[in-house]
Amino acid sequence: MLRVVYGHFAAQLNRLWYPTKKAPPFIYALIGLAGLYRFMVYCRAFLYRLGLKHRQRFPVPVIVVGNISVGGTGKTPLVAWLIHFLQKQGYRPGIVSRGYGASGQHWPKIVTAESHPEYVGDEPLMLKLQTGCPVVVAPNRIQAAQRLLASGCNVIISDDGLQHYALVRDIEIAVIDGERRLGNGFCLPMGPLREAPSRLRSVDFIVCNGEPRVGEFSMRIVPQSLVSLCDAHLQITIAELASQKIIAVAGIGHPERFFKILSDMGLPFKKKIFRDHHRYQKKDFDFVGANDIVVMTEKDAVKCRSFADRRFYMLPIMAVLGEDFSQALRCKLQSFAIGARNIF
DSSP, X not given: OHHHHHHHHHHHHHHHHSOSSOOOXXXXXXXXXXXXXXXXXXXXXXXXHHTSSOOBOOSSOEEXXXXXXXXXOSHHHHHHHHHHHHHHTTOOEEEEEOOTTOOOSSOOEEOOTTOOHHHHXXXXXXXXXXXXXXXXXXXXXXXXXXXXXXXXXXXXXXXXXXXXXXXXXXXXXXXXXXXXXXXXXXXXXXXSBSSOGGGGGGSSXXXXXXXXXXXXXXXXXXEOOEEESSOTTOEXXXXXXXXXXXXXXXXXXXXXXXXXXXXXXXXXXXXXXXXXXXXXXXXXXXXXXXXXXXXXXXXXXXXXXXXXXXXXXXXXXXXXXXXXXXXXXXXXXXXXXXXXXXXX
C-alpha cells in the first residue's frame, strides 16, 4: 500500500516539476515557500563566503561532482569515469560520500567490497565495486576526506556535495539531465532545484547527460552486457532473453532513464518501480515467477546480492565523455602545480 501511495505521489510531483505543458495554476501557491527556501540557501552560502561558518581546505585537489536538482542526473557514473581517468594520469584518487541511508553511530566508515549497503549506503558500495579505489562515508565530508588523506590519496572526489560548502573545493562539476534539464526552473518545493539556476555560472564544468547546450560538455551512458548477480562471470545477451518474461526493477532517482536504456536495447519488459534508495528484501520479489528474469540497475543490485538467485541480472553502465572534457580537466589539474586554486 505504501509503495502505491509513494508511486502516485512521485508521479504527480514529477508532472509538476517537469511539466510537458503549462504548469497548473495551483503550483504558484508554493511560490512563497520556494522564495523562503531560496533565501535560506543564499544566506547559508553567504555565511561561508564571509568566513562566519567554518570551511576546511586540504593540501590536495578536491573535486565535487553534484547537481542543483533533486533526483538522478547521472553523477555517479561520472564519478566512476573520473576515478579511472585520474588513475590513468598517475593520481591516487579516493571518494567521499554522505552515504545516504547508511546506519550506525560511528563515522567515518571505510567501504570494502564486503560492506553491507545498509551500513555504508548503496552508491558508495557500488562505486567501491566499480572502481576498487578507497571510498569513505560520513555525514561530515571533512572527516571522510581526512581519512582519505591519511590513507595516501592525492585527489579527493566528493560524490554529490555541491551544497556541502564546509568542504573547500578546487573543481566543481555540475551534472544536468539532458532531457529534464532544470524542470520548471523553481526551487523546492515549487520545483526540483536545490539552488537557483544562477548557481551554474559559478561551477567549473557543466556536464550534460544527453544533448549538451552551449558551454556544456556531453556525457553518454553506454550499457554493457547483462551480468548475473549470482555469478559475475555469467553474462547474458538480449537474444537469449527473447522467450522469457522480463521484469525491469528500478529504485533510483529517475527510473525512466533506466527503462529507456532497456527499450533502446530492444528488450521487452514490464516495469516495477521502488522508491529511491529502497532497502530491498527477498519478499519484495514474491511476485516474480519461477521462469521470469529480473533486470535491475547496479545501484539496486548491491542491495539484492544476499538473496538473489539465477533469475536476477544487473545492467552495468559506463559514462563516456569526449576528449574536450578530458583536456579541460587535465589543464585544470595542472594549474595546481603553480598554486592556482578556487576559493569557492
